[in-house]
Amino acid sequence: MRRFVGPIENVTAMEWVNIIVQGVLIGGLYAMFAAGLALIFGVMRLVNIAHGDLIVLAAYIALMTTDTLGLNPLLAIIIVVPIMAAIGYGLQRALLNRTLGDDVLPPLLVTFGLSVIIQNALLEVFTADSRRLSAGAIEVASFPLVEGVWIGVLPLLQFAVAIAVIGALQLLFYRTALGRAFRATSDDQAVAQLMGLDNRHIFALAMALSLAVIAVAGVFIAVRTNFDPAIGPARLIFGFEAVIIGGLGSMWGTLVGGIVLGVSQAIGAQINPGWQLLAGHLAFLLILAVRPEGLFPKVQG
Amino acid sequence: MTASFHVEHATRASRIGTATFAAGLVLLVAAPAWGGRDDLRLLSEIYAYVALASLWNLLAGYAGLVSVGQQAYVGLGGYVLFASTIEAGVHPLLAVPVAGVVAAVFALPVAGLLFRLRGHYFAIGTWVVAEVFRLIASQISALGGGSGISLPAAIVTEMASSRQMREFLIYWVALALVVVVLAAIVLLLRSRYGLALTAIRDNELAARSNGVDVTRTKLVVYVLTAFGTAMVGALIFLQKLRISPDTAFSVNDWTAFVIFITVIGGIGRVEGPIIGTVVFFVLRQTLADLGSLYLLMLGAVAIAVMLLAPKGIWGFLAERFGWQLLPLERRLRFAADARTT
Numbered sequence: 311m312r313r314f315v316g317p318i319e320n321v322t323a324m325e326w327v328n329i330i331v332q333g334v335l336i337g338g339l340y341a342m343f344a345a346g347l348a349l350i351f352g353v354m355r356l357v358n359i360a361h362g363d364l365i366v367l368a369a370y371i372a373l374m375t376t377d378t379l380g381l382n383p384l385l386a387i388i389i390v391v392p393i394m395a396a397i398g399y400g401l402q403r404a405l406l407n408r409t410l411g412d413d414v415l416p417p418l419l420v421t422f423g424l425s426v427i428i429q430n431a432l433l434e435v436f437t438a439d440s441r442r443l444s445a446g447a448i449e450v451a452s453f454p455l456v457e458g459v460w461i462g463v464l465p466l467l468q469f470a471v472a473i474a475v476i477g478a479l480q481l482l483f484y485r486t487a488l489g490r491a492f493r494a495t496s497d498d499q500a501v502a503q504l505m506g507l508d509n510r511h512i513f514a515l516a517m518a519l520s521l522a523v524i525a526v527a528g529v530f531i532a533v534r535t536n537f538d539p540a541i542g543p544a545r546l547i548f549g550f551e552a553v554i555i556g557g558l559g560s561m562w563g564t565l566v567g568g569i570v571l572g573v574s575q576a577i578g579a580q581i582n583p584g585w586q587l588l589a590g591h592l593a594f595l596l597i598l599a600v601r602p603e604g605l606f607p608k609v610q611g
Numbered sequence: 612m613t614a615s616f617h618v619e620h621a622t623r624a625s626r627i628g629t630a631t632f633a634a635g636l637v638l639l640v641a642a643p644a645w646g647g648r649d650d651l652r653l654l655s656e657i658y659a660y661v662a663l664a665s666l667w668n669l670l671a672g673y674a675g676l677v678s679v680g681q682q683a684y685v686g687l688g689g690y691v692l693f694a695s696t697i698e699a700g701v702h703p704l705l706a707v708p709v710a711g712v713v714a715a716v717f718a719l720p721v722a723g724l725l726f727r728l729r730g731h732y733f734a735i736g737t738w739v740v741a742e743v744f745r746l747i748a749s750q751i752s753a754l755g756g757g758s759g760i761s762l763p764a765a766i767v768t769e770m771a772s773s774r775q776m777r778e779f780l781i782y783w784v785a786l787a788l789v790v791v792v793l794a795a796i797v798l799l800l801r802s803r804y805g806l807a808l809t810a811i812r813d814n815e816l817a818a819r820s821n822g823v824d825v826t827r828t829k830l831v832v833y834v835l836t837a838f839g840t841a842m843v844g845a846l847i848f849l850q851k852l853r854i855s856p857d858t859a860f861s862v863n864d865w866t867a868f869v870i871f872i873t874v875i876g877g878i879g880r881v882e883g884p885i886i887g888t889v890v891f892f893v894l895r896q897t898l899a900d901l902g903s904l905y906l907l908m909l910g911a912v913a914i915a916v917m918l919l920a921p922k923g924i925w926g927f928l929a930e931r932f933g934w935q936l937l938p939l940e941r942r943l944r945f946a947a948d949a950r951t952t
Contacts, residue, residue: 351731355730355731356731357731357732357734357735359679359734359735405914405918408918409917409918414675414677414730414731414734415671415675415677415878416917416918416921417731418677418679418731418734419677419870419874419913419914419917420914420917420918422679422867422870423871423910423911423913423914423917424910424914426863426867426906426907426909426910427907427910427911427914430903430904430906430907430910431907433903434903434904434907543738543862544742546735546738547735547738547739547742550732550735550736550739551739554728554732584746584749584750584757585750587742587746588743588746588747588750591739591742591743591746592743594739595724595739595743598724598727598728598736599724602727602728
């Protein structure tokens with residue numbers, strides 16, 4: 311992210327516009343973290359604590375794909391997405407379906423254990439060194455939006471992809487047979503099963519979809535920032551905050567949540583570089599205090 | 612039949628268990644006489660984990676508040692100890708209960724916010740709070756900012772002038788703290804709150820409809836565990852003599868290990884965390900060289916236990932053989948059969 315150094319009182323109006331624009335663009339990435347999380351919570355009331363570590367896993371798979379095949383990292387998406395989806399389907403069938411029930415403890419503890427396992431396995435295989443993927447010229451390409459506000463091509467692409475992913479999820483949820491099956495199991499598992507749906511399969515498909523979404527996010531992380539095995543939990547937290555800020559009413563809520571989080575972080579970083587993350591957390595806690603149902607709550611009915 | 616019965620907590624097994632505890636306690640109090648420096652250090656660390664795991668067990672296993680952010684209070688306790696001794700001249704041992712009180716005061720508004728999040732989301736919310744605490748700690752330059760701070764020598768010698776006496780003192784305080792924590796948990800579980808907690812654990816809706824104030828009970832447990840956790844945290848960092856945001860608010864050290872210990876030992880039972888800690892330290896002494904692989908294996912074992920034997924080692928043994936180490940059961944004894952037993 312482009313960042314201006316200097317005391318806050320010297321920041322011009324144009325620079326503020328710039329800060330907010332950059333915050334909005336990073337918000338798209340957070341929205342993709344959040345969409346994967348909201349999707350599985352919506353379908354099976356599961357919060358996957360390993361969500362962030364799976365994002366990092368996707369980044370490492372992208373790294374391996376580009377290293378071995380010599381692909382452009384952005385093209386690696388077409389390989390990383392099916393791999394992650396397959397991992398998600400298998401994980402749900404083999405492990406997570408056994409944890410679902412009235413008790414909140416088993417899914418939380420199993421996904422927490424999974425998070426620790428993924429983190430330490432990545433550490434063992436790839437060491438703690440910080441890595442980064444090079445996407446070539448597109449990384450530094452940018453164009454002026456207006457005088458003084460530059461937009462990077464890559465951040466803009468990432469934002470556009472986030473909108474496309476969330477729009478596609480929204481369509482899938484409300485316009486397709488699979489989406490109807492998701493909503494049916496979400497509303498009443500027992501009745502959905504009576505109507506001939508195989509819940510275990512539906513849940514596994516939801517998890518596959520969730521990991522496909524975060525595979526896209528993982529590739530963008532790999533290209534845009536340095537990553538190492540330990541950054542997963544922070545990505546989980548960003549996604550979670552975006553979900554709660556946006557509310558559970560619609561997939562578009564996660565986009566708004568991500569943008570609010572991204573802009574808060576950008577403003578915090580401007581005030582003091584040490585406050586970037588803190589400002590995002592405080593925005594989340596503020597929303598939780600004044601509007602705990604989020605900005606776009608689920609309509610009760 | 613009025614008043615011809617009474618409630619009995621103890622069983623024969625629990626009387627034997629309590630007697631064993633008492634005998635073991637005498638042995639442990641005398642540890643400075645029979646153990647070396649390393650033994651005392653190891654034992655103190657074991658006490659800290661027994662206390663942390665027991666507190667987490669009370670929170671998650673009994674009150675159903677699954678927190679993955681208790682490192683917030685471990686770190687807060689440590690930082691309050693450093694701040695109150697360095698900035699306010701509080702005696703380091705007095706700073707331990709001070710840390711508990713400060714954490715309890717912090718826990719009230721935190722609970723007010725976090726209790727708005729249901730079930731699963733509560734867990735991640737606790738993590739956010741721990742992150743906020745960590746980020747704030749790294750902004751306080753008087754306490755070393757991001758790189759941390761050591762306890763000045765003048766404060767260390769305030770406890771006792773000789774190094775050996777200091778080590779003995781910290782050892783005894785650590786032992787006293789774990790005994791107090793365990794005794795408080797046992798007493799809490801035997802009180803009205805304990806009955807309410809067990810009811811909530813078994814069925815929250817049924818508990819609510821029987822007149823249990825679920826939210827209030829959970830709030831009391833949340834604040835009490837914050838109080839205890841922070842005291843343990845203060846003592847841990849009094850022993851380390853150095854604190855930094857990353858060690859104080861470490862999710863691996865103060866939450867992952869604690870959760871795995873409790874799950875493996877047996878969640879929802881007071882004995883579970885004790886058994887789990889013993890298993891954890893035995894494994895650690897033999898597998899410590901494996902580094903990150905050790906944590907990985909521990910995670911895998913915890914998942915396996917959760918799926919295959921969700922009540923843990925102690926839950927399995929207790930159900931199989933009817934064992935009970937602590938007088939926590941409630942049995943009605945009628946006047947007629949009181950004579951026969």
